[in-house]
Amino acid sequence: MDRHFSNEKEKAVKTYTGMNGRVGTGALAILLMSLAGSGTALAEEDLKADALSAAWPGMQEGARVVDWEGNVLQEGSNGFTCMPTPPVLSGTAPMCLDELWMEWAQAWQNKEPFTAESIGVAYMLSGDEGASNVDPYAEGPTDDNEWVKEGPHLMLIAPAELLENFPTDPHNGGPYVMWKGTDYQHLMIPVDARE
Template sequence: MIDRDGLMDNECASKSRREAIGQLAFFGSAMAILSGRAAAQNGAGSGSYSNAAVALAGQVAPSSSEAELEKAVKIARAMRAGPREITSDATVAEMDHRGNMTVLRQGSNGWVCTPGNENKVGDPPMCADALALQWFNDILAGRPAPTIKTPGLCYMLCGATQHSNDSVHDKTSPAIPIGPHWMVLWPFDAKHCGLPTTVRDAGAWIMFAGTPYAYLHICGTPWVGNEYTPGTEPRWTMQYVPTKTAPR
């Protein structure tokens, strides 16, 4: 996510040796705080805390307290879960297992980004609109079906882990790693739309198919591919080849 904006190249080119050493010191402090606060579970971990800490280098004063460092890393991690057009004005908050929010930074656009917990399966960093948050709260409350009346949107561009592709209530199965993705939270019918129902590293599928919590899962970011501009030459990837002649 850092390479997308060219942040590391620009910063490293402009920093002096002394500043670079200071950045490494910050990184070590932030990671020590985070690793000391939670015991890692087998299979859990999205690996994006380190990206967030590096991205914050030079933005937090060396004299910052432990609490300030931890808060800054959490905010950076949350902001890498969604597109900048959303995260720049989103509220950043921590969400507990009951859906209660602790605001880390107040926003103004109605979106909420959460840092998640890389040491817990099923708690990835995410950016969600109000409807998506209600969808997640319905799960946490154990409701048999979501209560939203229109589709919700959620980004998880740092990737995620979860226990199951079949049941939203599974809390014990081994972790399934999933790459960067975004979701349309609405009860999609896999049979009606013809989409697959199995986990994959690209493309789209219906998660929790056949349940009230089925939704459209798109693995990858919406920004891949070349943009169309006037004068662009189309080059199609589909090709026709001669049909093989059956032996006589």
């Protein structure tokens, strides 16, 4: 969930609704339909395949798959929910999250507090389009936000004390803590090379 899909969607809505109040409900409805439509322009099977590309093969059959509007494309039985690449991104960034990660994502998206009391697992085996290693809400690379475009990786959330001894350097050659010191800190575990 180190993608900033919700920020992009929020920004798009704010851009169209924040024009000094000049956009009426009809225009807003058209915008929302176009945002939703951009996610459903692909055939349902393509969305499902994209979402499941984040998972390791042994979990794909039992994973729940939803699109970005919450439509269930595949019922699941293993506790993981897979989502396709957000429609506002041009690259790939599908993800599969366990239940704790889903709680984390809700807190992150709404900028609410989150404290991990157990371990959660997420898969992004197709990699991602990049995120700041230090700022959970950065929208793009800057000189000081340690932007990282990660290859295939796993992510773990855990109680803060379990993450204390891991480095924060994404170039250390192994796992690293992203967003250290925030409610959204998590361990990034690269499993293949970055592009």
